Amino acid sequence: MIWLAAIIGYAINGPFGALIGFLIAWVLGFAVRSFVVRNNNHVTDLFLNSLFAMLAKIAKADGIITKEEIDAVTQFMNHVKLSSADKKTAINAFRSASVSKHSIYEYASQYSKLASGEMRGVVYAVLWDVAYSDGILHEKEDEILRRIPEYLGLNSGAYHQYKDRIHNQNDWNEDAIDKAYEILGCSKDSSIKEIKKSYKRAIAKHHPDKIHSQGLPKEFMDYANEQSKSINKAYDLIKKHRHDS
Structure with missing residues (x-):
């Protein structure tokens, strides 16, 4: 075959x-x-x-x-x-x-x-x-x-x-790291504490419950879910990079 x-x-x-x-x-x-x-x-x-x-x-x-x-x-x-x-x-x-x-x-x-x-x-x-x-x-x-x-x-x-x-x-893979910091709205110079705060702010902004409470269409909910996934992945990548460095 x-x-x-x-x-x-x-x-x-x-x-x-x-x-x-x-x-x-x-x-x-x-x-x-x-x-x-x-x-x-x-x-x-x-x-x-x-x-x-x-x-x-x-x-x-x-x-x-x-x-x-x-x-x-x-x-x-x-x-x-x-x-x-x-x-x-x-x-x-x-x-x-x-x-x-x-x-x-x-x-x-x-x-x-x-x-x-x-x-x-x-x-x-x-x-x-x-x-x-x-x-x-x-x-x-x-x-x-x-x-x-x-x-x-x-x-x-x-x-x-x-x-x-x-x-x-x-x-x-520095491009992926740079992109992760960009998604969270912080930089490589940010402390772990600052990165965690940025992560929480980003997640809160795109939380599906918040979108739902505003009565927005389903498409906005789907977008919020995708954004939340990207934010979580970015945070995981930054944590791993900081741990390995």
Whole structure:
């Protein structure tokens, strides 16, 4: 299936990308070995179900699936060029898993029985991509990414390699930090106390209850919700940056 091979391209060119050395060795070997899931519709459905269920679980690890996480999953889905039927299967799997009581580790164990080692490595890269799509690696996301290589049958060292990349990214991600201070209406010179006050003011200004009490249309409420999310993310990013500095 073409979409399986396309995952390689995503891993190399995607927003986060996979480990370059690992992928070079993998791509060189691709031409001389089969890399296609067995031609069996049932197996393909199981493959897609477990794959997109894992993406749903990592997206909801911190309690809410954000627009950035949905965009990351959608971008992945579009890149691998699923057929209409496979896309429907993937979307249904994502939705079901987002409310399922099954753990991501159960889905990972199922996936590892159907996918090659290379495919499991790529999916681990995509999990990182989704988790870090909002620029913040939450504690629960970090825990999943640390534990899941065992269930995917991957070397535990993969976690540390990706985590190091995150830290390296923070060195050049100054634009995101500047934007976060701008959203809160403060600066890098502001004290922690001043930043906290700015955060509270910004949240109060865009709180949905305040919009509702003014009798404004639903569109204003939606805008307030989006602004509140942006403010919370900006505050989390600033706190993390101050803690790591």
